[in-house]
Amino acid sequence: MTSAQLLTDAFGRIREVVHEVVEGLTPEQLAYRIDEDANSIAWLVWHLTRIQDDHMADVMGTEQVWTADGWADRFALPFDASDTGYGHTSDEVAAVKVSSGDLLTGYYDAVHAKSVAYLASVRDDDLTRIVDQGWDPPVTLGVRLISVISDDLQHAGQAAIIKGIL
Template sequence: MFRPWFCSLILRLTVIQLRLETQFSTGALKWHGNLSEQVCAAGHEAGTVRVKDHPARRNAMTLNEFIEDAFAKEHEFLMDAVQDLTPEELAWRPGHEANPMGWILWHMLRVEDMWFQFFIQRQPEIWESEGWNEKFGLPTRDNGFGHTQEQVDSFPALDLTELIRYGDSIRAASLAYLKGLGPDDFDVVPREARPEMSVGAIFRQVIGEVYQHQGHLAYLKGLARTGGMSR
């Protein structure tokens, strides 16, 4: 048999629960916990509040901002890896069939230039429009894709400062293009012959590739400076 105090407690808890449910259903009560617990603070729709409508999410990062931030972090990592490389280190490679650091840096810059300027916007690449091909004495349409071992072996030594300047110009153009994109623009397919390469897929491709090559450069730099060049 239940004691009177226990029955009284159950009754009070039931009343409190009913009051809370009433306040929650009207949006009058607001949680102060984490975002997933604050559903009642955002208003409600058919009795169910959407977390995405919560005021805390109104300043959520957009896709454009995420991409810009990813590029900024990649550039930070890249500069840490290459800005103090010597000409000897740029030309060094750990094996005969490996790519030199200078070639890798040139290739990753050319790839970003090609995708955003030529492939998407159908306009001359920065490489050509600013005369970098003439400054470096290299072909206009070459970007390293499909290079043979002989082509890599004969690749010229490029000035690091000039390469970085070329990269800065490319990135400025890429970000300018990004700023003009709306949410639906990422679904656009620039070339019918490549239906799998939408604008969004190209951003994913470029971000993945520049991070990959930046990692290559950082690793090779560490390898070169821990005795690799003396072997």
């Protein structure tokens, strides 16, 4: 198994959890918050997708799926198009409402497809390429990819817990 295949498998696991969590839920259930400061399933899935979209577009040097494919317009959220949800307040979390789970999984699937298409071209030597000088030490492609996987799986797991409570 190559590194690219291993990474593709990990991103596929995120996709599986996202679909399992969102499947069969109403817009009200997707917006449900355990308490007034908790995240909702809709926010968690939107946010994890935005992070993957943002970070993968950055390493690929491409426009994000969010803006390039019109997802920002379809979601019609009251945020700047560059917003990924990082640092959102409780009120901003509450503002993430969707008309259906299909909107969330549609956006996720579009980001996932772009991500795995890119991963197919990644070679082991590519993983040491510096992609972010803003950290000490600078962030390599390999570290960035693992960071996205880790963050996305944590948020998907949080969403799964909320679905279990529902």
